[in-house]
Amino acid sequence: MSGIDIIDFHSHILPSADHGSSSVETSLLQLELAERHSVGRIVATPHFYPDRHDIESFLNRRNAAWDALREASDSVKRPKIALGAEVLICDGIERLEGLERLCIQGTNVLLLELPFAVFKTEYRDSVSRLIKNGFQVVLAHADRYDPADIELLLERGAKIQLNADSLSGFSVRSHIKDWVLRGEVVALGSDIHSVDKKAYKRFDKALSRLDKLSMLDFVKRASDDFKIVFQ
């Protein structure tokens, strides 16, 4: 859907920063796919696992990946990019020193991923404390989890990022529509990994679906309100 400039809020496009792209060449192909679908702004969100990574070396690796990609894409037309992270929640994550450095550039937005296996009720308190500490918590691909668990975090003030595939199928699940209508959905993501040729087709379809439901502007505005700094 050309002409609609909505942010891809969740992507794995930085070379060798996680399992999303194995090389600069792969990243350039990913950017080409986005460009072809008129996606003008992408947040690069490599995985940050608190049990495996420390913030300093994660940021060094992320920045080096970005430098390499920026240089290689110097002469090509590409979407603008902002750096962020997809941060896996853990017990006591709010106490992790330097956590604010993992926010999306120019914002206090933390893209927080929940584990798939177990939902701990303690996550509610972590989200409350993060928000009290000044973070805006956006739950990565909230569509993939038990909606009852997500509701517990929405009650504490978290917001939602949906993956495009939750909106690109034959039908949209009722709780997803409900989240959009309630204003809980502030971002849409491709969550692209590798050269997935369908990723931005799904993104495009998701935009069309939101448009058809008259919900597109709402999500777009919420995303734009974060004032993310793109390069």
Ligand SMILES: [Fe+2]
């Ligand atoms: Fe992801």
